[in-house]
Amino acid sequence: MEINSFKLTDVGRFTDLTIRLAPTAKYLSNVTVLVGNNGAGKTTLLKALATSLSWLVARIRTEKGNGSYLAEVDIRNGASAALILIGVVDDSPARSSFPAADPENDLFTWGIARGRQGRKAHIHSSLGGVSRLADHYRDQLTTDDKASLPLIAYYPVERSVLEIPLKIRTKHTFDQLDGYDNALNRGVDFRRFFEWFREREDSENETGVSDTALAEISEKFGKNSDIWKTLSTLKASSRDRQLTAVRSAIAAFMPGFSNLRVQRKPRLHMAIDKDGVTLNVSQLSQGEKSMMALVGDIARRLAMMNQSLDNPLEGDGIVLIDEVDLHLHPKWQRSLIRQLSETFPNCQFVLTTHSPLVISDAKDVLCYELNDGELREHNGLYGLDANQVLLEVMDTDVRNSEVQKRLNQLVKHLQDGQLDEAKALFAELSLELPEGHLELAKAALLIRKLELRRA
Known part of the structure; x- marks a missing residue:
């Protein structure tokens, strides 16, 4: 599933704007990047997409579910009403017997409208397309216990505030549909991530060999002993598939980091190895924590929603990330888009950034510049140095x-x-x-x- 295009009419500072998202015939990647000055409207576009997609999430959960509405403050100054139209393509094999809105390309469209209070509305929301698409997924869940769901997630700038709990006070369930919890209104939910990880790891240890036990055997008998080799093999065979997906995703984005786990002593906390040194996750830098939480959350949700896949990271979905370069070292910024595409190959990404390094180091990325309510497509950014991107795309001098x-x-x-x-x-x-x-x-x-x- 992916967004084909969307249109804003009198939303925020946009009078009439239509945007086509990658992949397209010209841009084969699954990444669209929005750049522009502060106040250009980048966040407005992501929020509009999140508002539209919230109706799909709500109606997958329940037949008559309601998503988010446009607020009156979202209506452009001077306009009497606002409208978001979105077109979503779903061509998954499981839909072959399902009647689509457009049989030729499986395009489903719906619109979210809002009029000013006291004004006569001339446009209205149209939700037929989202109801039909949601019906398909609910039918699949009913008839096939191995059915997958598409990831839909929005990570706002506020995702940088992380909470790592020391105690779990409330017991949560982690069913397949729970992959949508707070996916479009909160960003990274590190408390829920910690609880999910601990539950999965407890289950993994019950059916296999814990890291603590293996370490004790290694210390006592050595790694060349038959007992260590046997237990190590047993542990590898009993690895939890969902946890393995999260660990591999974090390792791909953060070279030198490995073995994310929950430790119970001297107190309950989440630990990770960095260049062979064990650290409490709370000891990591803000950039490291932000990257780990973002990638871990995407991987966790994919793992929950694609439980029958050998590699849950190959599940499909739509991910919106505001200021994707937030707190990241330039070295990580350079490889960010490539790693997103390689680690989550079937997810469509819509990103905003202020970093020239993010958009100059990835091939086939569709890049738009926003300026005064207008949209301009940029060609051939791959391989440009940061100074060229600053001058040609971001209209900024390279020095004082x-x-x-x-x-x-x-x-x-x-x-x-x-x-x-x-x-x-x-x-x-x-x-x-x-x-x-x-x-x-x-x-x-x-x-x-x-x-x-x-x-």
Whole structure:
């Protein structure tokens, strides 16, 4: 399942905007990236998608379920009503016998409308398409106990606030439909992640060999002993498939991290190994925790909703992430889109970012620039350096504008053969800029060349 396109009419700052999402005939990846200045409307677009998709989640849960509504504040200033239209394609094999809204491409459309209070509404919500699509999934769950569900999740900027509980006070169930809990209104739910992980690990240890027991055997008899080898093999065969999916996803995104687990001593906490050193998850940096929580939450939901798949990470779905580069080191930003596509190959991603590194290091990504309520598609960003992306896509200087102006003046003096003026400006800049500045190094060579020519 994936979003084909959506349209906003008088929503936020958008009067009439239609967006086609990847994959398309031109962009084969499953990733669409939105860039733009603060206030350009990137978050508005993601929230509009989340609002529309909330109706599908609600009606998969119950036949007459209600999703989120547009608020009056979402209506564009000066307009009397707002409308979100969305088209979702679902061509899963299980739907072959199910009558689609459009038999040619399995396109389901629905609209969410809101009028201003006291005004006569001229547009109305249309929910026939979402009801038909939800009916299909409910029918599948009824007739096939191995049926899968599509992941639908929205991760807002507020996902950076993480809560790691020390105690579990409320017992929760983790059935297949529970993969939708807080998926569109809360972002990363680390408390629920911790509870789910602990329950699965307890079950895994009951049917196999715990990490603690294996470590004790290793310490007492050594890893070359027959008993350690036997228990190690038994542990590998009893690995929980859902936990394995989460662990492998985190390992793929975070090189050097492994063996995520719950430890009971000296107190209950979640631990992970970083470069061979065991750490409490709360000891990780904000960027590390944000990445682990985001990737872990996506993997957890996929594992819950695709329990019959050999690799639950191959389940399909739609994931919306606002400011995907939040708190991440540039090295992780560079590989982020590639890793999302490789780790979750059948999920469609719609991302926003302010980082030039995110969009210049991935192939076949559909990138849109938002500016003053208008949308512009960017071509051929793969392989551009960060400075080019800053200049051409994000309309931002690559360095301080005053410094750039003086460097440009220095170059002009040299081109015009004004040696004295160039040397004076070079001396000023050398006092202000750090030693080894590349542009100053180039200017020093040109000054020396000009001096030799005059001599």
